[in-house]
Amino acid sequence: MADPLSGPAPLATPAAPTHRSGGSPPALRVEGLRKTYGDGFTAVSGLDLEIPDGAFFGLLGPNGAGKTTLIGSVCNIVRPTAGRLSVFGHDHRSRQARGLLGLAAQEINVDRFLSIRQILIYHAGYHGIGRKAAARRADELLALFRLDDKAGQRAYELSGGMQRRLVLARALMHHPRLLILDEPTAGVDVELRSEIWRVVKGLNAAGTTILLTTHYLEEAETLCDEIALLRAGRIVDRGSSASLRERYAARDISEVYDRVITAEGVAS
Amino acid sequence: MSSTGRPALPAYDEPFRAERSPFLWLLEREVLRFLTIWRYSVVGPVLSTMLFVVVFGSALGSHVDTIDGVGYGSFIVPGLFAQAIVNVGFFNGTTSLFEARRDRYINDVFASPLRWWEINAALVGGGIARGAVVGAGVLAVALPLTHGGTPARPLVLLFGTLGLLLVAAQVGVIAGAHAKSLDHVYSMESIILLPLGFLGGVFYSVHQLPPFWDTLSHLDPVFWLVQVERIGFLGQGDVGAGWALAVVWTLAAALTAWSATLFATGRLKP
Numbered sequence: 001m002a003d004p005l006s007g008p009a010p011l012a013t014p015a016a017p018t019h020r021s022g023g024s025p026p027a028l029r030v031e032g033l034r035k036t037y038g039d040g041f042t043a044v045s046g047l048d049l050e051i052p053d054g055a056f057f058g059l060l061g062p063n064g065a066g067k068t069t070l071i072g073s074v075c076n077i078v079r080p081t082a083g084r085l086s087v088f089g090h091d092h093r094s095r096q097a098r099g100l101l102g103l104a105a106q107e108i109n110v111d112r113f114l115s116i117r118q119i120l121i122y123h124a125g126y127h128g129i130g131r132k133a134a135a136r137r138a139d140e141l142l143a144l145f146r147l148d149d150k151a152g153q154r155a156y157e158l159s160g161g162m163q164r165r166l167v168l169a170r171a172l173m174h175h176p177r178l179l180i181l182d183e184p185t186a187g188v189d190v191e192l193r194s195e196i197w198r199v200v201k202g203l204n205a206a207g208t209t210i211l212l213t214t215h216y217l218e219e220a221e222t223l224c225d226e227i228a229l230l231r232a233g234r235i236v237d238r239g240s241s242a243s244l245r246e247r248y249a250a251r252d253i254s255e256v257y258d259r260v261i262t263a264e265g266v267a268s
Numbered sequence: 269m270s271s272t273g274r275p276a277l278p279a280y281d282e283p284f285r286a287e288r289s290p291f292l293w294l295l296e297r298e299v300l301r302f303l304t305i306w307r308y309s310v311v312g313p314v315l316s317t318m319l320f321v322v323v324f325g326s327a328l329g330s331h332v333d334t335i336d337g338v339g340y341g342s343f344i345v346p347g348l349f350a351q352a353i354v355n356v357g358f359f360n361g362t363t364s365l366f367e368a369r370r371d372r373y374i375n376d377v378f379a380s381p382l383r384w385w386e387i388n389a390a391l392v393g394g395g396i397a398r399g400a401v402v403g404a405g406v407l408a409v410a411l412p413l414t415h416g417g418t419p420a421r422p423l424v425l426l427f428g429t430l431g432l433l434l435v436a437a438q439v440g441v442i443a444g445a446h447a448k449s450l451d452h453v454y455s456m457e458s459i460i461l462l463p464l465g466f467l468g469g470v471f472y473s474v475h476q477l478p479p480f481w482d483t484l485s486h487l488d489p490v491f492w493l494v495q496v497e498r499i500g501f502l503g504q505g506d507v508g509a510g511w512a513l514a515v516v517w518t519l520a521a522a523l524t525a526w527s528a529t530l531f532a533t534g535r536l537k538p
Contacts, residue, residue, distance in 0.1 A: 024280065053280075075379040079534035088280035095284035095381040103379050109372035113301045125293025126380035128286025170376070177277050207277050 024053045025089035027178045027209035028074060033083035035069050035233075043069040044080075044233040051178075051226075053088070056201075056210045058220035060253075061230030062261060067213045068106070070230075071182055075103050087178060099127055102176025106183045106213075108163040110155040116166055117142060117151040120173050127174035134173070141169040144199070161192045168196065178209045185216060197223060221253040229260045236260055284381055291386040294377065298394025301364060302401075309356070309398060314405035317352045321345065321410045324471065335473050338502055341414035345407075346497035347470030352406045353399040353429075354436045354490060358461055360395040361440020366447040369536070388441070388531040392524075395437025403429070416501070424509045425500025431516035432493050438523035445530045464490045474506045492516050 030049040036042045044066040051057045061067055072078030074085055074092055087097035110119050117138050124134035142148040145165040147158075155163055168184060181200065185193040201223065204210050214220055220227055221241045228238035237244065237260055241253050250256045302309040325341030332340040368374040377387055410416070419425045447453045468490030474482045485491050486507075496512040499505040505512065530536050 072375075075375070077375045077378050090280075095383075096280075096282075098379060098381040099284045100278065100280060101379065103376075105372070105375060107372055109375055111297075111373045111376075112367065112371060113304055114297070118300075122293055122297050123376060123380070125288065125296075126290045126377060126382055128284065128288065128290050128381060130287030133287065175278055177280060 025086070026050045027053045027055065027088060028211065029084075029086045030070070030074070031084045033070065033073060033085065034081045035066075035073060035078060036081045042233060044073070047083070047234060049228065049235060051209060051211060053177075054204075054207055054209055055226055056204045056224050057212065058224035058227040059211065059213045059230055060217065060220055060227060060257060060261075061213075065230040065261075066233040067230055068182065069233075071103070071180055071211075071213070075101060075180065099174065100177040102171040102174065102179045104168045104171040104179070104181050104184050106186060108155065108160075108167055110163070110166060110170070112154060112156060114154075115152050116147060116155055116158070119155065119166065120170055123170045124173040129174060137173055141172060145169045161188050164188050164192070164196075168199070172203075176208065178211065179203060180211045182213050183215065184212070185214065185219065193219075217254045217257055218252070227253065229257065231261050286381075290380060290382045291390055294382060294387065294390035295393045298364060298390055299397050302360060302394065302398045309360070310401055310405060313352050313356050313402045314409060317348050317406045318409045318413070320348050321413050325410075325414055335476075336504055338504075339414070342416055342502065343498075344471055345410045345414050345416060346501040347468070347494040348410065349403055349406050349501075350432055350493045350497045351465045351468070351470050351490070353403050353432055354439070354461065354465065354493060355457075356402045357395045357399050357433070357436025357438075358440045358443060358457060360398045361391065361437060361442070362444040362447055362453045362456075364394060365391055365441055365444030366450070366453055369444075374536075384531040385528065388528055391441050391444075392434070392437045392527065395440045396433045399433045399436050403433075419501050420503025421500050421509065424496065424513065427513055428496030428500050428516060431513070431520045432497065434520040435489070435493065435516065435523055438520065438527045441527050442523065442530065445527075445536050464488050467491075468494050469506065470494055489519055492519070 028049065028051040030047055033044050033047040034042065035044045043064075047066070047070065049070075059067055059070070069078055073080045073083075074087070076093060076098065085092035088100055090097040090100070110116075111122070114122060120138035120141060121131075121134045124137055125131075129137070139148070142151050145168065147162060147165060147169065150158060150162065155166060158166065164184070164187075168181075171179060171181075179200070184200075185196055188196070197219070200210060212220065212224060224241065226238065226240055227244060228235050230236070237247070239247065244253065244256045245251070248256045248259050250259065321341065321344070325344055328340075334340065335343045365374070368377070443453065443456050447456070467485060468488050469485060470490075474485040474491065477485065492507075492512055492515040495505040495507050496509075496516050499509045499512055
């Protein structure tokens with residue numbers, strides 16, 4: 001198996017599809033997802049989505065389109081009003097499904113009482129990993145993300161870029177098979193962004209399914225082998241970046257996005 | 269970022285197996301949290317209770333008649349013990365859970381294989397552990413100062429204290445689940461908890477009050493928590509041991525059901 005964390009994975013190279021064959025269930029299947037919050041606001045309505053095992057899948061849409069609600073529903077943070085969600089064939093609420101999922105959230109949501117090494121170790125613990133294995137894995141990821149010299153510090157003592165790396169490291173602690181990245185490069189500099197993508201592309205090459213949300217459309221176009229466009233809680237179109245460009249006679253995904261999301265948003 | 273090796277992906281068709289219980293990890297985290305801030309979480313409550321014992325028990329106690337044949341210092345220790353545990357249970361639950369919600373760190377826990385009741389139990393377990401540590405500290409300091417001896421009714425004390433610890437921890441978790449800001453947490457403490465504590469008979473026997481207030485005191489949950497401890501330590505209180513234990517454990521069961529409902533139904537929100 002290829003070492004997922006080694007070798008260059010430049011943004012300029014389009015990602016080759018890595019979907020697995022052999023009858024494995026989809027990494028994520030969402031059927032008829034609806035979420036209406038207590039104040040009556042429906043964030044997601046009748047959403048269907050299937051992401052194959054091994055895909056690098058992009059989810060694009062404006063703020064409020066329902067991306068975070070969808071991710072929250074998959075990760076058991078939001079309780080859906082209706083619909084069925086499964087992760088590798090397991091009900092998303094099951095322990096099997098949760099164990100296969102990793103989430104790097106948009107915000108820096110880390111435990112302020114623990115050192116960054118402890119943050120990683122306890123996260124592994126919540127996934128049932130033993131103490132020694134958790135410590136070994138934490139040291140491995142601290143080194144990978146160049147946080148090893150900060151291991152004893154609290155997260156709030158780190159720079160924004162380091163905090164972002166910490167959140168990603170935490171999501172990888174338990175070797176998730178489906179990694180959800182919710183705007184992982186928001187607010188990070190160009191150098192760190194390319195470092196993050198190199199790691200993530202390596203993981204995908206080794207078989208990890210990636211679900212990515214980002215506002216950087218060129219990143220989605222370059223990295224993802226399939227993209228879904230989400231607007232007002234519904235998937236309005238999906239396909240490879242090439243097929244979407246062709247369908248909308250667009251030069252790039254930004255133009256597709258403008259036509260599908262912005263224009264329809266204005267029209268509606 | 270440097271490179272490192274990585275084992276194969278986990279199989280998708282194998283059941284979840286834990287090398288170590290996720291519940292134990294979260295419980296350990298809850299205990300570690302308050303031990304990390306031990307000056308605030310343990311020493312502070314013990315010290316403030318000791319000041320009550322010194323000022324009210326030793327300095328002013330010599331000017332107060334015995335209550336039901338018990339010296340004033342010894343009389344107030346069980347109530348101060350109960351009040352200290354209620355206070356730390358409240359603050360443990362509110363700070364731990366409220367801050368986990370505010371910082372959205374709780375999402376990492378919700379997304380993990382931990383089951384709702386394990387999360388609930390670990391948070392409550394943390395409050396119980398902190399209450400037990402602070403309670404032991406209070407007794408270690410207060411009993412020598414008041415020349416306290418062996419508990420008069422050890423079984424009442426044991427089951428009463430277990431109920432007290434559970435009530436206090438559940439109150440904290442429920443308050444932490446509902447709190448919307450730190451101001452909200454502190455106002456709950458000053459508007460609800462503090463008056464209930466002072467009116468709960470920590471410093472007096474409710475039989476010393478006019479009949480109306482005596483009766484009204486029985487509606488104060490803290491009154492029953494104080495009574496069960498006083499009966500356990502001193503062998504006497506304003507109510508019978510059976511009633512005190514029954515009320516405390518009914519309260520504990522009701523709060524446990526309330527707390528469990530919050531977690532089970534997904535009403536706990538960041």
